[in-house]
Amino acid sequence: MSNNKLLDHYKQAYEELKLILDLSYDQITIADGNGVFTRVSKSCEPYFGVQEKGIIGINAFELEKNGVFDVSVTAEVIRKGKKVTLIQKTGANKILMVTGIPILDENNNITKIINISRDITENQNLGLELKEVQSKLQWFQKELNKRQGIDSSDVSYKSPSMRKIMDLILHIADLDATVLLLGETGVGKGYISRVIHESSIRKNEPFVPINCGAIPENLLESELFGYESGAFSGANKGGKKGLFEIAGKGTIFLDEIGDMPMNLQVKLLHALEEKQIFRVGGERPIKIEGRLIAATNKDLKKLISEGKFREDLYYRLNVVPVTIPPLRERKEDIPGLVKKILDKCNKEHNTQKYISQGAYNILINYDYKGNIRELGNIIERLVITTLGDIIEDINVREILEIPNEQNNIDEIIPLKLAVEDLERRILISAFDKYKTTRKVAEVLKIDQSTVVKKAKKLNIKYC
Numbered sequence: 001m002s003n004n005k006l007l008d009h010y011k012q013a014y015e016e017l018k019l020i021l022d023l024s025y026d027q028i029t030i031a032d033g034n035g036v037f038t039r040v041s042k043s044c045e046p047y048f049g050v051q052e053k054g055i056i057g058i059n060a061f062e063l064e065k066n067g068v069f070d071v072s073v074t075a076e077v078i079r080k081g082k083k084v085t086l087i088q089k090t091g092a093n094k095i096l097m098v099t100g101i102p103i104l105d106e107n108n109n110i111t112k113i114i115n116i117s118r119d120i121t122e123n124q125n126l127g128l129e130l131k132e133v134q135s136k137l138q139w140f141q142k143e144l145n146k147r148q149g150i151d152s153s154d155v156s157y158k159s160p161s162m163r164k165i166m167d168l169i170l171h172i173a174d175l176d177a178t179v180l181l182l183g184e185t186g187v188g189k190g191y192i193s194r195v196i197h198e199s200s201i202r203k204n205e206p207f208v209p210i211n212c213g214a215i216p217e218n219l220l221e222s223e224l225f226g227y228e229s230g231a232f233s234g235a236n237k238g239g240k241k242g243l244f245e246i247a248g249k250g251t252i253f254l255d256e257i258g259d260m261p262m263n264l265q266v267k268l269l270h271a272l273e274e275k276q277i278f279r280v281g282g283e284r285p286i287k288i289e290g291r292l293i294a295a296t297n298k299d300l301k302k303l304i305s306e307g308k309f310r311e312d313l314y315y316r317l318n319v320v321p322v323t324i325p326p327l328r329e330r331k332e333d334i335p336g337l338v339k340k341i342l343d344k345c346n347k348e349h350n351t352q353k354y355i356s357q358g359a360y361n362i363l364i365n366y367d368y369k370g371n372i373r374e375l376g377n378i379i380e381r382l383v384i385t386t387l388g389d390i391i392e393d394i395n396v397r398e399i400l401e402i403p404n405e406q407n408n409i410d411e412i413i414p415l416k417l418a419v420e421d422l423e424r425r426i427l428i429s430a431f432d433k434y435k436t437t438r439k440v441a442e443v444l445k446i447d448q449s450t451v452v453k454k455a456k457k458l459n460i461k462y463c
């Protein structure tokens with residue numbers, strides 16, 4: 001090829017390369033080994049906010065200093081001596097993903113740096129939007145959990161005893177101390193354990209309850225501590241996490257701790273003392289990071305004296321003992337509970353029942369052996385079985401099997417009159433049902449002639 005032809009060929013190649021450079025959507029720059037720009041594609045101008053002549057001949061370090069971009073890939077390539085990819089923010093508020101490639105001579109010195117950038121402003125903004133949506137979602141999720149969960153403001157109480165308990169609970173919520181909840185069945189030990197969790201810094205971690213009395217002894221250990229693969233026949237391949245592991249940094253609630261078998265009590269004590277557990281069949285210790293709350297309606301001291309509960313475990317659990325009194329000792333709490341439970345039942349059953357004053361008085365004065373659980377069941381039954389929208393005292397009496405007020409003695413009268421009144425009512429009701437004097441005498445276990453005489457004396461008509 002003649003020299004002229006060769007020149008034409010290079011000219012043409014140069015023109016073509018320049019064209020490619022200028023037509024490219026990506027921003028392409030070329031710098032020499034010192035970081036001085038020798039060539040830039042047309043698309044650089046709007047992205048860097050500087051004209052071509054403001055870049056060509058200028059050093060990348062200087063442009064970095066002047067804020068044309070926050071970090072120069074050319075400068076980074078020179079600093080690191082190798083290919084670099086980074087995210088760059090330009091003075092024109094664009095976000096670019098830039099790759100700088102060093103071209104080396106035979107002595108490994110950088111002779112040129114070719115940078116290719118791609119505008120990712122849109123992606124970055126979408127990413128930011130996504131992050132914002134995700135954080136909103138997290139917030140909504142937390143709110144939802146809060147509403148589904150129970151926090152301290154949900155507990156309605158008026159009694160001084162519950163006020164003291166709530167003060168204590170809120171005080172110790174953030175401590176790691178083990179809490180032992182004591183009290184009769186249905187007083188709300190499980191409920192309060194949740195309140196403690198929800199009021200603590202662990203509230204976004206799992207709350208893991210387990211009823212130690214409801215799980216067969218041989219399963220309880222693997223439920224609590226998990227097991228390794230092949231620990232026993234029927235075990236899952238790959239093993240299984242126990243509840244302590246599942247609770248992680250959250251709260252594990254051991255309900256009915258008084259029913260825990262003795263051999264497991266030993267293992268639990270060791271676990272709590274060492275702050276670590278071993279899966280069944282495992283040798284690797286697993287750290288316990290969660291908070292423990294235990295509860296029982298049994299008298300643990302009695303169980304200890306009967307040899308059914310370990311004294312050392314009792315003292316280990318009894319760090320913060322909280323005894324929740326039965327409802328009969330805090331009747332002031334009943335109105336608030338009635339209202340709260342009624343609202344909840346109305347919501348669940350899509351009803352709008354309300355309680356008449358008479359019915360309300362009976363509910364407030366009733367002696368709930370099963371405590372809040374019984375109160376809850378009664379209100380739910382009333383909401384379901386009452387036909388109209390008003391729950392009357394008769395509805396409550398029926399469910400509580402309280403005799404009608406007419407049978408109650410509310411005035412003191414001469415005994416003779418009272419006996420006559422009662423005889424009259426019994427006879428009228430017996431005649432209503434059995435019609436004949438013979439049958440009435442039979443059910444009342446008196447002579448037929450006595451029935452006739454009494455009916456006459458008491459002026460009772462019968463056919």
Ligand SMILES: Nc1ncnc2c1ncn2[C@@H]1O[C@H](COP(=O)(O)OP(=O)(O)OP(=O)(O)O)[C@@H](O)[C@H]1O
Pocket residue numbers: 154155156183184185186187188189190191192255295296297337340341372373376
């Ligand atoms: N303060 C409260 N407000 C509304 N409902 C409550 C409250 N406390 C307890 N309950 C409800 O009463 C029922 C019994 O409560 P919980 O299971 O916590 O009692 P417990 O003392 O743990 O009973 P047990 O000893 O039998 O396990 C549950 O349905 C619970 O939701």
